[in-house]
Amino acid sequence: MENITDYKEIADIIKDKGGDNFKFCYQCGKCDVVCPWNEVRHFSMRKLVREATFGMSQIEADDVWLCTTCGKCSKICPRDVKQVESGIAVRRMATEYGVYPPTANPIRSIRSNISAEGNPFGEERNKRADWAKGLGVNEFTGNMEILYYPGCYLSYDPRLKKVAIATANILNKAGVKFGILGPKENCCGESIRKTGDEELFRHLAKENIKTFVDHGVKKILVSSPHCYHTFKNEYPEFMVHFEVVHIAQYLSELINKGRLEISREYGKRITYHDPCYLGRHNGIYDEPRNVLQKVSGLELVEMADSKEDSFCCGGGGGRIWMDTPKGERFSDLRLDQAVETGAEVLVTSCPYCIANFEDSMLSRKESETIEIKDITEIIQEVIS
Ligand code: SF4
Numbered sequence: 034m035e036n037i038t039d040y041k042e043i044a045d046i047i048k049d050k051g052g053d054n055f056k057f058c059y060q061c062g063k064c065d066v067v068c069p070w071n072e073v074r075h076f077s078m079r080k081l082v083r084e085a086t087f088g089m090s091q092i093e094a095d096d097v098w099l100c101t102t103c104g105k106c107s108k109i110c111p112r113d114v115k116q117v118e119s120g121i122a123v124r125r126m127a128t129e130y131g132v133y134p135p136t137a138n139p140i141r142s143i144r145s146n147i148s149a150e151g152n153p154f155g156e157e158r159n160k161r162a163d164w165a166k167g168l169g170v171n172e173f174t175g176n177m178e179i180l181y182y183p184g185c186y187l188s189y190d191p192r193l194k195k196v197a198i199a200t201a202n203i204l205n206k207a208g209v210k211f212g213i214l215g216p217k218e219n220c221c222g223e224s225i226r227k228t229g230d231e232e233l234f235r236h237l238a239k240e241n242i243k244t245f246v247d248h249g250v251k252k253i254l255v256s257s258p259h260c261y262h263t264f265k266n267e268y269p270e271f272m273v274h275f276e277v278v279h280i281a282q283y284l285s286e287l288i289n290k291g292r293l294e295i296s297r298e299y300g301k302r303i304t305y306h307d308p309c310y311l312g313r314h315n316g317i318y319d320e321p322r323n324v325l326q327k328v329s330g331l332e333l334v335e336m337a338d339s340k341e342d343s344f345c346c347g348g349g350g351g352r353i354w355m356d357t358p359k360g361e362r363f364s365d366l367r368l369d370q371a372v373e374t375g376a377e378v379l380v381t382s383c384p385y386c387i388a389n390f391e392d393s394m395l396s397r398k399e400s401e402t403i404e405i406k407d408i409t410e411i412i413q414e415v416i417s
C-alpha cells in the first residue's frame with residue numbers, strides 16, 4: 034500500500050464486508066479494559082478499529098485472529114461500534130485473499146473438513162449418528178415434537194458424546210417425541226462464519242435449511258449455544274424462522290410442566306459458567322440456574338465473574354480451532370475462579386467451554402482440580 038487512495042479502497046472494502054460501524058469509534062479505550070486478552074497478554078481492539086477505519090489493517094498479523102467474539106467489548110462500547118461484527122469484516126477480507134498467519138493456519142484444514150464431511154474434524158459424515166446407537170433414537174419425521182440437533186462436537190468428540198447421550202436419555206425419560214437427522218445434518222456454520230468464511234457459512238446454512246424444510250422441521254433443540262445463536266439470529270437472514278430452543282431452556286420447560294421429575298439428591302457444591310453465546314449474546318442466564326436450583330442437596334455458588342460479566346472460555350470466534358499457548362488460555366483463569374468458590378463441580382452448557390475446561394484440567398495440580406460437567410449430565414444423574 035503506497036498512497037492514500039489505496040488505504041481508502043481498503044477501508045471501503047472493510048466497510049462493504051460489514052465493518053461500517055468502525056467509523057463511530059472515538060478511541061475511548063473502554064473495550065481494551067474489559068477484553069479478556071489483556072488478562073493474559075497485550076491486545077487492543079481499539080487499535081484494530083482505528084487501523085480498519087483508515088484502511089491500514091494488517092491482515093497478515095495474528096491480532097486479527099485473536100478476538101473470541103465474547104461480546105464483552107460490545108456491551109460496554111458507548112458508540113455501538115459493533116466490534117465483533119466489524120472485526121469479522123476484517124477476517125472476511127483476509128479469508129478472501131487466503132492470508133492466514135500461523136495462529137490461524139488450522140482454519141485451512143477445518144474449512145476442507147467441513148466442506149468434505151460437514152464437520153470440522155474430518156470424521157466420516159456417515160458416522161454422525163453413531164453416538165445414538167442403542168439409545169432408541171429415531172430419524173426425525175414431521176409428526177415428531179422436536180428435532181434434536183446435537184451439532185458436530187457432541188456427534189464426534191468422545192468426551193462430548195456423553196452429553197448427547199445424556200440429552201437423549203433425558204428426552205426419552207420425559208417421553209418427548211424427538212428425532213435426529215444424523216448424516217443429513219451439517220455443521221451449523223456459526224464458528225466458520227466468525228473466521229470470515231462467509232461463503233462456506235452460506236453454503237452450510239442453505240443445506241441445513243433445505244434439510245429442515247424437506248423433513249418438516251418446525252422446532253429445533255440444540256445443545257450448543259453456537260448452534261442456538263446461528264439458527265435463531267442468523268438463519269432468518271435466509272427468510273426462514275424455525276423455533277429454536279437450547280437444552281438449558283428445554284430442561285426448565287420439561288421440569289416446570291411436570292414432564293421431568295427430579296427424584297434424587299445431588300449433594301455437591303457447584304458453580305455455573307455462562308457460555309458467551311448463551312449469556313451475553315442471547316440473554317439466557319436464569320433458566321440453567323433455575324434448573325440446577327430445583328435439585329435438592331445441590332448448592333449453587335457464583336464465580337467472581339458471572340452472568341453479564343462471565344469470563345470467556347476462549348473458544349468462540351473460531352478460536353476453538355487455533356492453538357493458544359500455555360499462559361494465554363482464558364480457560365485456565367476461569368478454572369482458577371471456579372476452584373476459588375470451593376465448588377466440587379463446574380457446570381456449563383456449551384461444548385466449546387467443556388472442551389477448553391477439560392483441556393485446562395490436564396495441566397492443573399491434583400489439589401486444585403474440579404469436575405467439569407454439562408448441565409444434562411447433572412440432570413441425567415438425578416432423574417433415574
Ligand atoms: S469502546 Fe467503542 S468507542 Fe471506545 S475505543 Fe472501543 S470501539 Fe471505540
Ligand code: SF4
Nearest residue numbers: 068100101103104106
Ligand atoms: S469480543 Fe471479547 S475477545 Fe473480542 S475484542 Fe471484544 S472483549 Fe476482546
